[in-house]
Amino acid sequence: MNDEQRELACHAVYSALGRLPASNEAVRGIAGIRLIMNEILGEERQRELVGTWNEERQGAVGNETIDYRALSSLAMDGTVFAFVSAGMPLEWAKRHTHLFQYMPPVHAPIEENACAEHRRTRWDAGEYAQARDAGNMLLALAVLAGDAHAIYEHAKVNLRILEAWRAEEPDLGHDYEFEEHAWLRDHAEEMARWGRMVRQHLDMVTR
Numbered sequence: 001m002n003d004e005q006r007e008l009a010c011h012a013v014y015s016a017l018g019r020l021p022a023s024n025e026a027v028r029g030i031a032g033i034r035l036i037m038n039e040i041l042g043e044e045r046q047r048e049l050v051g052t053w054n055e056e057r058q059g060a061v062g063n064e065t066i067d068y069r070a071l072s073s074l075a076m077d078g079t080v081f082a083f084v085s086a087g088m089p090l091e092w093a094k095r096h097t098h099l100f101q102y103m104p105p106v107h108a109p110i111e112e113n114a115c116a117e118h119r120r121t122r123w124d125a126g127e128y129a130q131a132r133d134a135g136n137m138l139l140a141l142a143v144l145a146g147d148a149h150a151i152y153e154h155a156k157v158n159l160r161i162l163e164a165w166r167a168e169e170p171d172l173g174h175d176y177e178f179e180e181h182a183w184l185r186d187h188a189e190e191m192a193r194w195g196r197m198v199r200q201h202l203d204m205v206t207r
Contacts, residue, residue, distance in 0.1 A: 003041065006040055006041060007041065007049060010033060010036070010037050010040075010041070010049070011049070011053060013033050014030070014033055014050070014053055015053070017029045017030050017033065018030075018053075034046055034050060035110075037049070037050075038130070043129065043130065079100040079103055079198075080093045080094065080097065080100060082198045082201050083096075083100070083194055083198055085201070086193075086194040086197035086198050086201070087193075087194060087197070088194045095176075095179075095180060095183070096180060096184075098136070098176070098177065098180060099136060099139060099140055099143070099180065099184070100140075102133075102136045102137045102139070102140035103140045103143070103144060110137050110141070112138065112141055115134050115137050115138055115141075116134075116138060118130070118134045119131050119134035119135050119138065119157075119161075122134060123161055123164070126168070128161055128162075128164060128165035128168075129165075131161050132158060132161050132162065132165070132177075135154060135157055135158040135161055136158065138150075138154050139151065139154040139155060139158065139181075139184065142154050142192075142195075143191055143192070143194075143195035143198075144195050144198065144199045145195065145196075145199070146192045146193065146195045146196030146199065147192060148188040148189045148191070148192035149188070151184060151185075151188040151191050151192055151195075152184075152185055152188040155181045155182070155184040155185035155188070156181075156185055158177075158181045159178065159181045159182065159185070162174060162177055162178055162181070
């Protein structure tokens with residue numbers, strides 16, 4: 001299968017998901033196909049195609065059009081609310097929306113071992129953005145598992161990825177990510193406690 005055929009197949013799946021009623025399952029499906037597209041087509045091409053497909057869908061009528069950006073934002077707000085309800089100060093919760101976007105129902109479920117291998121191979125290849133994304137996925141899993149040690153270790157690894165990225169691109173910026181992961185490293189126990197409570201909440205609402 002060549003790239004054109006892969007793109008056509010992804011378009012078919014993306015369009016089918018776009019015709020589903022608005023739901024968290026639809027959001028997870030969209031996130032899942034975009035993750036697959038990152039792997040087989042590259043992140044830049046994935047973003048280009050999704051942008052084009054979303055523009056095409058703007059002309060659709062009735063139930064054909066779903067605003068996935070708004071739906072994802074709603075799911076994100078629900079995750080922030082869940083952490084605040086668990087006792088996390090609102091100003092801290094707002095600081096970690098970059099991490100929350102990798103949690104269900106905002107993001108599709110992932111397989112931990114495959115994600116760890118993806119992080120390693122992308123890091124070895126100097127593809128720091130992809131390695132960082134995989135690290136964030138692993139960190140999100142650790143938070144929801146309430147595993148303080150894993151939170152600590154994944155935050156440290158993400159800092160090393162960011163440092164390697166900045167070493168190659170001195171003007172990288174991303175200061176907020178450095179600050180976020182340093183905070184998670186230093187507050188792993190607190191984050192684990194809140195994560196366990198949020199996981200219990202998510203398990204209840206998704207039964």
